[in-house]
Amino acid sequence: MTNPTESQIKDRIAEFVQELDLLVRKSTLDALRGVLENRTTAARRGRPVGSGRGPGRPRGPAPEGVADAIVAHVKSNDAQTVGDIVTAVGAKPAAVKKAIKDLLASGALKKSGQKRGTRYHVGSGRAPAKARKAGKRRGRKAKRKAAARKPALRRKVVIPAQRRLGAAPKVAVRAGTDVPHALAVG
Secondary structure: OOOOOHHHHHHHHHHHHHHHHHHHHHHHHHHHHHHOOOOOOOOOOOOOOOOOOHHHHOOOOOHHHHHHHHHHHHHHOOOEOHHHHHHOOOOOHHHHHHHHHHHHHOEEEEEOOHHHHHEEEEOOOOOOOOOOOOEEEEHHHHHHHHHHHHHOOOOOOOOHHHHHHHOOOOOEEOOOOOEEOOOOOO
């Protein structure tokens, strides 16, 4: 009850399976010969070696014309933000940020403000003498913990002579009563 088309399909599938089986066997034999002859070909996944970018982004200087254009723009327009500089220079924001970072390190630019209020100005041309340590600002708890870790200065406590000798402290007594003067009411 099978029609001729179905039988042709089944025949072709059977031929394909036999051919595929033969190729797998050949591949296995080649791999075994290589191992026996000490030819190791490590199986590698992913891109072939040397076929493109390696891991991570390429690290390099910012494009050359960008830094010069930034300095020229900031000289003519003081107190510029990164957004202003990007639109004026016409470069990608990442390239502009990298160039600004390099210019700050070299002293060609200086900055004022922080976060969204950061503005860039023309620098003196000298690298900053002392770079501030970048890090997380510490709050009260962290400062207290840090202070507690430091060795405390020992204070010398002076004890009066009466206490040292075990003498009882003198208490003023109200005249005619046994009540101490400090506790007397009225």
